[in-house]
Amino acid sequence: MSHEKAPVTPAIRVLRQHKVDFGDHLYTYEEKGGTAVSARELGVDEHAVIKTLIMEDENKHPLVVLMHGDREVSTKNLARHMGVKTISPCAPDTANKHSGYMVGGTSPFGTRKAMPVYMEESILSLPVIYINGGKRGYLVSIPPQAAVDILKPELVSVAVE
Numbered sequence: 001m002s003h004e005k006a007p008v009t010p011a012i013r014v015l016r017q018h019k020v021d022f023g024d025h026l027y028t029y030e031e032k033g034g035t036a037v038s039a040r041e042l043g044v045d046e047h048a049v050i051k052t053l054i055m056e057d058e059n060k061h062p063l064v065v066l067m068h069g070d071r072e073v074s075t076k077n078l079a080r081h082m083g084v085k086t087i088s089p090c091a092p093d094t095a096n097k098h099s100g101y102m103v104g105g106t107s108p109f110g111t112r113k114a115m116p117v118y119m120e121e122s123i124l125s126l127p128v129i130y131i132n133g134g135k136r137g138y139l140v141s142i143p144p145q146a147a148v149d150i151l152k153p154e155l156v157s158v159a160v161e
Contacts, residue, residue, distance in 0.1 A: 009134030010100065010110025015142070018150050022140040025130060029104065029137030035069025038139055042130065046070040049139065050123060050131045050147075052106045054095035054115075057084040062098040064108050066119040066131070066147070071159040078118065078158045105136035108151055119153035 006012070006024035015022050027041035039046035049069035056062050057079070067073050075087040089095075092103040100112030108117055108131070123129060124144050131147065133140040147153070 007133070007135050007138060009107065009138075011107035011132070011134035011140070012110075014109040014150065015140065015146075018146070020142055020146045020150070022142045022146075024133070025139040025141060027137050027139070031104070038130070039069060042139065044130055048126050048129055050129045052099075052108045052132055054090045054099050054106060055087050056090050056094070057082065058086045059084075062090060062094075062113065062115045063087075064099075064111070064115050064117040064151075064153075065158075066108060066117065066123060066151075066153065068120060068123065068159060071120070071161060074158045074160045078156060081156055081158065082118075101132075101134055102136060105132060105134060105138070107132040107134040108147070110134060117151045117153035118156045118158075119147065119151070120159050121155040121157055122159065124148070124155070 025042050030037045035049040039049045046069040050066050053065040079087040098113050099106050128141050129144045130139040130141050
């Protein structure tokens, strides 16, 4: 655990604006480490670490998918749910452009562009989630309902183990 002060990112401004009580969790970021590293560093279950994925449909319309750290997104099921042909992850530079965040530090809160948000519905059954605070090596803990209240996501069931 690092002793640096938690950053104030666009995501943190949004959480404060909505008066969400959140916890700051800084850790040593590892390139390509993903949720396994953050869960290990924070000593929490990877299932409670929620990844923010920037994806797009075949027309390049961006969207945000919130998924458990230990699950993958069935892009086929998500595309079917949305009524589009295909859904695929954005290239990192495209994701950065849409979200305003660096890949590895993408938060669903305070994105540069307003995008539709799809959230794996089982996330709501967790007592607390750890989600990116808008910077690599920085997660915030919040009740999952806070994410629903702010992001107004469409709940989906597209997780793959």
